[in-house]
Amino acid sequence: MDESHVHNGGSGDGPQVIHDEDRxxxxxxxxxxxxxxxxxxxxxxLIDDDGSAQPVRDLRSTVVSPERSGRGIGSMLVSAAVEDxxxxxxxxxxxxxxxxxxxxxxxxxxxLLADEDTGAGSxxxxxxxxxxx
Numbered sequence: 001m002d003e004s005h006v007h008n009g010g011s012g013d014g015p016q017v018i019h020d021e022d023r024x025x026x027x028x029x030x031x032x033x034x035x036x037x038x039x040x041x042x043x044x045x046l047i048d049d050d051g052s053a054q055p056v057r058d059l060r061s062t063v064v065s066p067e068r069s070g071r072g073i074g075s076m077l078v079s080a081a082v083e084d085x086x087x088x089x090x091x092x093x094x095x096x097x098x099x100x101x102x103x104x105x106x107x108x109x110x111x112l113l114a115d116e117d118t119g120a121g122s123x124x125x126x127x128x129x130x131x132x133x
Contacts, residue, residue, distance in 0.1 A: 014030070015028045015029065015030045015035055015073065015076065016028070016029050016030075017029075017076050017077060017080040019080065019084060024039060024040055024041060024042070025037050025038060025039045025040065026038045026040075026077050026080050026081050026084075027077075028064075028073050028076055028077060034065075035064065035065050035068045035073050036062070036063060036064040036065060036068065036073040036074060036076070036077055037061075037062070037063050037077070038059060038061070038062045038063075038074075038077035038078060038080075038081055038096070038099065039060050039061045039062075040057050040058060040059050040060055040081065041057070041058050041060055042055060042056075042057055042058075043055075043056045043057065043058040043093055044056050054089070054090070054091050055090050055091070056090065056091045056092065056093050056114050057081075057085055057090045057091070057092055057093070058092075058093040058094075058095055059078065059081055059092060059093070059094045059095070059096050059099035059100075060095050060096055061096050062074050062077055062078065062096050062098040062099055074098050074102070075102060078098070078099045078102040078103070079102075081099070082103070082106075082109045082112060085112055086112060090112070091112055091113065091114045092109075092112045092113055092114065093113070093114050094113070
């Protein structure tokens, strides 16, 4: 499994976000326990106004262990996915309602959205529900 450490929750002992590229997902681990998962797919290629092609990563599903809901696990996952997309020069589509809501609440991430996904008012934009991800 090809894993790269992306982020830890601020201390070496806390939860860590791992990018499992072989499985197209980010995971939050605490020790060997999986606390949450964000699954994605390399979706399509967006053609920019200037005619250049850019790959699009679709953030499809965010799931957090019920015992850990409401503690920022979902936000850790989406934040790591956004940062990874930024570093790789990818555009994003967020079909996952939680990921979309997180991006809508973080304007610095909105610039990564593929054109058809820009603008507020989409599902999840009201800021509710991390605990239900």
